[in-house]
Amino acid sequence: MFAFTTQQMAGHRQSVVTTAAALVPLPFGATCPQHTTFYGPGCEIFAQGEAAGQLYQVEFGAVRVYRLLSDGRRQISAFYMPGEVFGFEGDTVHHFFAEAIVGTSIRSFRASQLNDASHILLPMTLRGLTRAQEHLLVLGRQTAAERVAAFLLDLAHRQGGLEQIDLPMSRMDIGDYLGLTIETVSRVFSRLKAKGIIALPSLRTAEILKWKTLEAMSD
Amino acid sequence: MFAFTTQQMAGHRQSVVTTAAALVPLPFGATCPQHTTFYGPGCEIFAQGEAAGQLYQVEFGAVRVYRLLSDGRRQISAFYMPGEVFGFEGDTVHHFFAEAIVGTSIRSFRASQLNDASHILLPMTLRGLTRAQEHLLVLGRQTAAERVAAFLLDLAHRQGGLEQIDLPMSRMDIGDYLGLTIETVSRVFSRLKAKGIIALPSLRTAEILKWKTLEAMSD
DNA sequence: CGGGGGCTTGACGCACCTCAAGACAAGTGG
DNA sequence: CCACTTGTCTTGAGGTGCGTCAAGCCCCCG
Incomplete structure (x- = not known):
């Protein structure tokens, strides 16, 4: 179905940009310049400390978003599956790492180029907040x-x-x-x-x- | 400084509406109809299942927001101190409980009546999301x-x-x-x-x- | 001064972690 | 096609950090 070779899927932590179509309608009803990137398994999408501002939507595959302690302990704050959007940050800089778990195709676009950005982003962010708070109960109790x-x-x-x-x-x-x-x-x-x-x-x-x-x- | 009697502070889980001044400027630069309420220690501000849509800003005192498991285990997802705002919900209904910890004065107003609502709410929600995700690391690891x-x-x-x-x-x-x-x-x-x-x-x-x-x- | 709720401290138990061995699956080269 | 490698997962045995249970203490308030 998808025309990726085994080698690309295996990935060796490399990503392959596959397209850069502009102004395709996004699944949640907005339009803006965007492009689609393929990430191999374990490939980094963004890292803590990098400039933020992009949003990412999983097309197929799966993503983990996590934080690290200095001694290597890791907490994955969320997994993202096809259709789901991640990458929101309150800061200009990422506080988290994001990696593809398996071979993953991701659409990305600048949040600021979204027409009527906050109107669309607020409900998504609120849902993320509720999910995170519910996960606190799981981890804590x-x-x-x-x-x-x-x-x-x-x-x-x-x-x-x-x-x-x-x-x-x-x-x-x-x-x-x-x-x-x-x-x-x-x-x-x-x-x-x-x-x-x-x-x-x-x-x-x-x-x-x-x-x-x-x-x-x-x- | 604040004209509350010891009895009101002790609270017995009762709240006292102290004022209802309309269109006072909010600390974060917006104006809208609002009023201030005093809550005694342990007094409920909102409960899981109740209609949501209000926002709350602590004037003085402190608030806990939490979830419960059926057997009574409790996870407090956040404390709110003077100046801080809480009550955001993605749903029309609250998923959490909020209570005053000590005698607490709170300004409340409908989110929908905020002028340019999402423009102001998005950054606050994003900050809350980041805080929650960082707390996940604490609880998990x-x-x-x-x-x-x-x-x-x-x-x-x-x-x-x-x-x-x-x-x-x-x-x-x-x-x-x-x-x-x-x-x-x-x-x-x-x-x-x-x-x-x-x-x-x-x-x-x-x-x-x-x-x-x-x-x-x-x- | 005499309760009483919240806090501290101790002894003990258990759920989960650590360490270690083995099983299994998938790839690799002869 | 089959040894061999490699990485992930499972299972077991033993240790430990935090929970449970139970006194006792300390304020605060009456």
Whole structure:
């Protein structure tokens, strides 16, 4: 379907600019100059300290946005899936890192060139704020099992409510999003599977078998 | 200075509307119909599920905004101090609870009546988003001591960078903000005090003695 | 002076982390 | 096509930081 070679997909942390069409209508109804870029797995989209001001919309693939402590501890503040927009910053400089998780195509454009910018940006930013604040409850007050349950349900909803869930991110990424280690994430997955609540057809796929049970777990 | 009696300050979870002056200029440069309300300690400002749309600015006092799990676990997502604004919601309905911590005076007004609303709201919302995302790192990846250090430094900065810090909130509130129990918060305070990094002149006052040490701890 | 709520301190337990070994999948070269 | 490598994931055993439970203390207020 997409004309990228295996080599490009493998990526070696390189990105490939594929197009630069101007004034294409954006999915959320605005128009402005933009272009589409392909990022290989692990490829950096922006880094902490870099100039901000661009917005990014995932076309296909997946993105992680995170912060680091000086000793390397990492907290992923959000994953972004196809259709979702990220890159908002209150500052002129990025406070976070953003990387493609798998081969990812991203549309970008300057926020300032958006017609009627704040009118469109405010609701998106508000949604992001609410999501972040809800995630605070998960990190501050929920157990490992509750965190994983909430994570799976969130992903399922964002992927259209199907039982089959695509997990583009590694166990390490999931751990760094949920404030857990990879071992704990893996153990919870195994326990959920043993109880017949989920199935794991492959490493990067999960299937929710007992939706209600999982929902009851997540709070 | 403020003409509230001790009884009003004690509050018994009651609020007292003190005025309703229209079209007073707001500190951030806008004007719109507004009024000022006094809330006693513990008094609810809005609740989860209630209609949203109002914005609130703390005049004096302090506010906690939080979410609850069904079994009563609480996560405070933010404290608001004099001058700060809260109440943004992406939805028509509140997803959070807001309460006065101590006797608190609050200006409120409809967001929709703000002239040039989104132009003013967007930067404030963005700042809130960045703050929330930074707090995710604290909750997901920092130890108890690091959390408390970060909390004290944040409060100190927001109170003008003085060493003397006013702690309007209880240990319970601090714990529910940092994802810790009151016992752990108390133990960390005691240890910081024993090491001469902070002083605790009273229960609700802290003083930073070794600023650098505390900053080194918080990351 | 005598409650009472919030805070501190201690002893103990447990959920999650650390460390380590092994399993599995995918790629690589002979 | 099959050894061998490499990276990710799983599983186990043991350790630890923080939670739980339980006294006791300290203010504050009556």
